[in-house]
Amino acid sequence: MNIDIKALDNIIKETVSVIEKSKEQIYEIAESARLECQRVEEEIQQVKSQVAKIIEQVNQLELAERKARIRLMEVSKDFRRFSEEDIKEAYENAQMIQLKLVMLREEEKTLRFKRDHLELSLKRMRDTADKAEKLVSQVGMAMQFLSNDLSGLSEKLGNLHDMQQLGISIIRAQEEERKRVAREIHDGPAQSMANIVMRAEFCLKLLEVNPSLVRGELISLQQLVRQSLQDVRKIIFDLRPMVLDDLGLVPAIKRYLEDYKSQNNIHVEFVFLGKERRFDTSLEVAAFRIIQEALTNIKKHAKAQHVIIKMELIPTRINVYIKDNGCGFNMETKKPRSDGSGYGLMGMKERIQLLKGGLAVYSAPGKGTEINFWLPLNDQS
Structure with missing residues (x-):
């Protein structure tokens, strides 16, 4: 009985193609994480620029505030030279400058906190991106091994029907593995990353409304990141311990x-x-x-x-x-x-x-x- 080697080779190529597509999908996840890192880096630079501008404004207002206080002391001591209207004007000017100074310092504090939080988020995103890239490498190694394993099928199988059924079962197994990996990434790290982003945005809003609750939210966010890390490690172990x-x-x-x-x-x-x-x-x-x-x-x-x-x-x-x-x-x-x-x-x-x-x-x-x-x-x- 003649064995159709060409048909078997097509099965092998399809199998490798399925695994290659799975590798590309995981690579897209890694690339998306890298792009998110770039976006956060740009946002950090914007925040740093804002902090620098506010620091400059604060320095200028501090000088103005010192001059306003000196002026207020001068008009308050010499009632013969300055009228009550002059005193009132000096007092209101000093008070207005102090109010602006307090607001700017508070804004500076908020921006510094946002900068620190973004830098922490950037570090975690980089870790996630690195792990996703390692996952791509693991899939590549598995594909290389499987390709080598499949290359000898045409020489090993002696029955055309068995060869076809084996090829179909391998394709099905790889497709199921692809679905499993995609499902685990979607249900685990992907959803966790989306949740982390939403929780981080909630923390930023909470800073404006009720800062006392931010600590509890950050602790919860920390647990979520740890769980995501465990999920990624499990996926990596399943692919290649x-x-x-x-x-x-x-x-x-x-x-x-x-x-x-x-x-x-x-x-x-x-x-x-x-x-x-x-x-x-x-x-x-x-x-x-x-x-x-x-x-x-x-x-x-x-x-x-x-x-x-x-x-x-x-x-x-x-x-x-x-x-x-x-x-x-x-x-x-x-x-x-x-x-x-x-x-x-x-x-x-x-x-x-x-x-x-x-x-x-x-x-x-x-x-x-x-x-x-x-x-x-x-x-x-």
């Missing part, structure tokens, strides 16, 4: 399992045999994603309460054993469904084959599922 790049495979798995247990109420036991060390990036990412996919399948389908994961490091390869006490399935009748689901095991198999590893799956109804896979180390240091 930073601990995987910083500390390696085993710490990343442990961190993921902690979140998995708390979120799904499934007891997971992790055993590592050997000495922890760093591996090639592609191997670390593949091993992490395979374990992640296995646990996702357990959560969705197995109805398990207990999972054990054993990872063994020997000189030539990594061995991983995953066993759950779930409902299991009939391996002879287990096929990918028409809706594109059911390709979890196939995706795991493809990742392992690309790295020239091996996979074995054992399951039966009511007896749980065992997954054994290994990945070669290829003399990595």
Whole structure:
């Protein structure tokens, strides 16, 4: 049977295109944050200019106020030279200058507060923009890895129907991931940033009406910013755990399992045999994603309460054993469904084959599922 390589290549290109569009959307968010930073910087410069002008006016009025007080003392002491009208005029002039001086000083104080608040907001916006740019980088790395992973599909698949279904399921999975990331950004950081802007504007108005309430509003605003930061960090971790790049495979798995247990109420036991060390990036990412996919399948389908994961490091390869006490399935009748689901095991198999590893799956109804896979180390240091 002839395999239509061109059709498969089109599927691969569409998949990469979907991920590229997702990356562009996140980039637009980062760019919008940068533009907002520029706008705030311009506003800060305007406020600083206003403060400088008011300081100059205050200095001039202070000189005028001193002269007015001296004049008032002169006319008040010499009743023979100055009339009552002269005294009244001097008093009213001094009083008017003092009133203007008080108003200008109050305006200067308000502008200084606004300047400080804008500078604090600018710092937070810059932090948000930096995190969004890091998120773009993470998506780019994921796209690069996925592109490399997909490039071997045409050589690995031996059946045209299976190739088409796998391609469709990958596109669907990436589209769902795109929707999930967009939804999390929209429901989390994006709405929080909009709320922060509105709350900041409310604080500015509150300064004019009831300054005593501003402190409470700023504390609430601070909590909102912290929550937004947590949301961004969660999105970044879901796309690519930073601990995987910083500390390696085993710490990343442990961190993921902690979140998995708390979120799904499934007891997971992790055993590592050997000495922890760093591996090639592609191997670390593949091993992490395979374990992640296995646990996702357990959560969705197995109805398990207990999972054990054993990872063994020997000189030539990594061995991983995953066993759950779930409902299991009939391996002879287990096929990918028409809706594109059911390709979890196939995706795991493809990742392992690309790295020239091996996979074995054992399951039966009511007896749980065992997954054994290994990945070669290829003399990595």
